[in-house]
Amino acid sequence: MIATTLNRRQEIEEKATLLFQERGYSATSMRHLALKLNIEAASLYSHIKSKEELLRGICFKMASLFFEAIEKVEQESKDSPAETVLRLSIVEHVKVITQDISASAVFLNEWRHLSAPYLEKFVLMRDQYEQKFMEILKRGSSGKEFIMMDEKLATQYILSSINWTHSWYKSSGRMNAEEIGHQLASFIINGLKNQNTELKN
Amino acid sequence: MIATTLNRRQEIEEKATLLFQERGYSATSMRHLALKLNIEAASLYSHIKSKEELLRGICFKMASLFFEAIEKVEQESKDSPAETVLRLSIVEHVKVITQDISASAVFLNEWRHLSAPYLEKFVLMRDQYEQKFMEILKRGSSGKEFIMMDEKLATQYILSSINWTHSWYKSSGRMNAEEIGHQLASFIINGLKNQNTELKN
DNA sequence: CCTACCGATCGGTAGG
DNA sequence: CCTACCGATCGGTAGG
Numbered sequence: 001m002i003a004t005t006l007n008r009r010q011e012i013e014e015k016a017t018l019l020f021q022e023r024g025y026s027a028t029s030m031r032h033l034a035l036k037l038n039i040e041a042a043s044l045y046s047h048i049k050s051k052e053e054l055l056r057g058i059c060f061k062m063a064s065l066f067f068e069a070i071e072k073v074e075q076e077s078k079d080s081p082a083e084t085v086l087r088l089s090i091v092e093h094v095k096v097i098t099q100d101i102s103a104s105a106v107f108l109n110e111w112r113h114l115s116a117p118y119l120e121k122f123v124l125m126r127d128q129y130e131q132k133f134m135e136i137l138k139r140g141s142s143g144k145e146f147i148m149m150d151e152k153l154a155t156q157y158i159l160s161s162i163n164w165t166h167s168w169y170k171s172s173g174r175m176n177a178e179e180i181g182h183q184l185a186s187f188i189i190n191g192l193k194n195q196n197t198e199l200k201n
Numbered sequence: 202m203i204a205t206t207l208n209r210r211q212e213i214e215e216k217a218t219l220l221f222q223e224r225g226y227s228a229t230s231m232r233h234l235a236l237k238l239n240i241e242a243a244s245l246y247s248h249i250k251s252k253e254e255l256l257r258g259i260c261f262k263m264a265s266l267f268f269e270a271i272e273k274v275e276q277e278s279k280d281s282p283a284e285t286v287l288r289l290s291i292v293e294h295v296k297v298i299t300q301d302i303s304a305s306a307v308f309l310n311e312w313r314h315l316s317a318p319y320l321e322k323f324v325l326m327r328d329q330y331e332q333k334f335m336e337i338l339k340r341g342s343s344g345k346e347f348i349m350m351d352e353k354l355a356t357q358y359i360l361s362s363i364n365w366t367h368s369w370y371k372s373s374g375r376m377n378a379e380e381i382g383h384q385l386a387s388f389i390i391n392g393l394k395n396q397n398t399e400l401k402n
Numbered sequence: 403c404c405t406a407c408c409g410a411t412c413g414g415t416a417g418g
Numbered sequence: 419c420c421t422a423c424c425g426a427t428c429g430g431t432a433g434g
Binding site for chain 1: 225227228310313314350351354355357358359360361362364365368369375376381384385387388389390391392393394395
């Protein structure tokens with residue numbers, strides 16, 4: 001064994017992420033986690049304070065990555081058409097997800113197990129992120145680039161379709177993250193542009 | 202109290218569905234469930250065999266509803282264009298979700314806690330359902346109704362965007378299930394029809 | 403539907 | 419990082 005204890009904390013975080021993804025946060029015990037690291041459960045507490053601290057780390061780290069990505073897009077495409085901003089935001093979002101599928105899955109599925117006040121803070125951040133997408137849509141809508149009846153519904157629709165990448169993306173697949181992002185962006189943008197508003201078939 | 206014990210089993214299932222949605226399956230204990238029904242945890246076992254039996258009931262009941270809905274669409278629109286079949290499939294899918302948001306949330310988020318052989322059976326059914334959507338897309342694609350590079354990606358995209366209705370649908374909202382379904386169908390179908398295949402922005 | 407209870411497991415602490 | 423252990427809680431059973 002050429003094990004180094006230098007970044008034991010990081011190892012713990014990685015294994016925890018994998019287990020939380022596979023079994024869910026609640027169904028993962030500290031003994032499961034310890035087993036993966038070949039130590040005793042009690043020993044984990046020399047490196048971390050609690051089980052929830054691990055969940056918090058994952059959820060807020062991913063939240064930061066998503067924010068950094070969209071803020072970078074905002075800065076770099078200040079004067080671009082809404083279509084361009086939306087496309088880039090989608091592509092960067094998908095890239096963040098595919099860079100760490102496990103952490104993204106935990107971020108998307110396990111955040112509700114956070115306790116106060118972290119839960120509230122998390123929900124607030126998520127709402128702010130959704131708001132950023134909604135503002136792009138509003139801008140495209142008022143500029144006649146996009147046609148939509150309900151910006152809120154359109155926002156939820158877009159985020160749903162790009163978030164779920166984590167559940168089926170395979171790094172071994174035919175398309176890389178950027179290609180998937182652009183393909184999804186094309187579906188979405190074309191849907192927003194050529195909206196026929198028929199409400200009965 | 203004018204309580205009737207006639208359908209105690211059904212009451213248990215309803216409360217279990219709500220708890221599994223709110224807290225997740227693993228984090229819900231039989232004592233939580235018993236508390237909601239004002240009985241002792243042990244008493245639940247006069248009506249049910251196990252906790253997992255409840256989860257199984259919910260997951261497979263919803264699976265059946267989704268299958269019934271799409272099979273009805275298939276029968277009634279045998280010779281229609283793929284666009285029509287896709288639209289109706291989407292609308293009916295959204296209707297099934299909105300008719301029982303809680304059960305749909307459990308179906309979508311908690312199925313992985315099923316154990317063998319039910320887990321395998323469930324995944325098989327889900328794959329078959331996805332296959333039905335993919336076949337509609339393939340038909341529309343070969344008939345030049347739809348333009349897409351990757352039917353598999355398009356299928357995942359569509360199901361993601363319509364499944365997530367459960368997380369934001371409010372029966373008190375401005376749009377009813379049918380309207381939401383048609384609006385989502387319009388986004389999706391227009392996106393599939395007017396596909397510009399640019400892969401770089 | 404209840405009381406009484408089972409063995410297993412939980413997150414976490416004390417003290418080295 | 420370990421041993422030894424804590425009180426709490428888990429899904430479920432026996433027997434009424």
